[in-house]
Amino acid sequence: MVETPSTMLPLGTPMPTFSLTDAVTGKTVTGTDNAGSRATLVMFICNHCPFVKHVMDEFGRLANDYLPQGVGIIAINSNDKENYPQDAPDRMKELVADKGWQFPFLFDENQDVAKIFRAACTPDFFLFDGERRLVYRGQLDDSRPGNNIPVSGKDLRAALDAVLSGELVPANQKPSVGCNIKWKPGNEPPYFG
Numbered sequence: 001m002v003e004t005p006s007t008m009l010p011l012g013t014p015m016p017t018f019s020l021t022d023a024v025t026g027k028t029v030t031g032t033d034n035a036g037s038r039a040t041l042v043m044f045i046c047n048h049c050p051f052v053k054h055v056m057d058e059f060g061r062l063a064n065d066y067l068p069q070g071v072g073i074i075a076i077n078s079n080d081k082e083n084y085p086q087d088a089p090d091r092m093k094e095l096v097a098d099k100g101w102q103f104p105f106l107f108d109e110n111q112d113v114a115k116i117f118r119a120a121c122t123p124d125f126f127l128f129d130g131e132r133r134l135v136y137r138g139q140l141d142d143s144r145p146g147n148n149i150p151v152s153g154k155d156l157r158a159a160l161d162a163v164l165s166g167e168l169v170p171a172n173q174k175p176s177v178g179c180n181i182k183w184k185p186g187n188e189p190p191y192f193g
Contacts, residue, residue, distance in 0.1 A: 004121040004180040007191055008137055011171060015040065015132040016116040020076065020106035023092035029104045034072025037130065039163045041066070041156075043075045044114060044124040044181065045105075047095050048086040051178035052122050054145045056099065058153045063102050066160055073103040078114035079122070079182040081107075087182070114181055115189045121178035125156055129163050136163075138173035 019030045034040045043059065045052045063073055081088040089107045096105050108114055117126060127136035136159035143149040155174065162169045183192065 002180065003177045005175040005177050006124045006137060006139075007118040007120045008173070008175055009118045009126065009134060011134055011137070013134040015042075015128045015134070016113070018113045018116065020108055020113060021089075022104040023077075023089040023107050024096050024105060029074065029106055031074075034074070035132075037072040038070035039066075039130060039135075039160065040072040040074070040128045040132070041160070042117065042126040042128070043073070044078060044117070044119040044122055044126075045075050046077045046079045046084075046087045046122045046179075046182075047091050048084060049122040049179040050145050055123060055140050055143065055151050055153075058140060058151050060099055060101055062153060062156070062160075065157075066164075067102060069164055071160060071164070075101070075103060075105045076108050076113060076119075077105065078108035078111045078119065080111075080184045080187075081109070082184070084182045111181070111183060111187055118189075118191055119181060120192060121176060121180055123178050124176050124181075127156070127159050127163065127169075135159065135169040136173060137176075139176045142174075144177065 079087040129135045140156050141154045143151045159169045
């Protein structure tokens with residue numbers, strides 16, 4: 001298990017434009033579908049990564065707690081499905097059914113969306129405020145596989161709570177750490193590695 005940190009996209013970055021297919025419904029979801037939301041959380045995740053599996057149940061809790069408060073949540077899988085078939089759309093659909101997630105899980109087949117977000121790892125979190133400006137990019141919390149720290153989501157939850165209460169999110173943010181996005185051979189972005 002090689003740990004890869006997030007790239008820490010600059011705060012204030014406008015939310016990138018994208019259009020991807022939801023692995024569950026087959027519908028196209030765009031970055032503007034949550035326009036008017038109080039905040040939008042974009043999570044780069046996948047099925048097989050041990051770092052994602054370690055915190056996966058927290059995604060459902062986040063949705064239960066924050067969707068009713070006007071937060072849009074989108075999960076994106078950008079992994080190479082040819083070399084990592086466990087991350088293919090049919091398996092994504094099975095995972096959503098198993099977990100009961102109430103947010104779209106999009107497949108980034110060409111990996112272009114991961115590149116415009118400068119996503120590097122799974123999980124990688126990007127929180128945008130109501131004006132669609134990046135206010136948080138960093139870890140869920142301090143828990144990692146094997147470190148015996150309970151999964152709480154405290155860092156991301158603190159950022160969400162600050163946005164919802166109209167407060168500034170502190171700029172001192174810890175990078176997320178996880179498995180690297182599984183880039184297609186020859187498709188690795190210049191910021192990776």
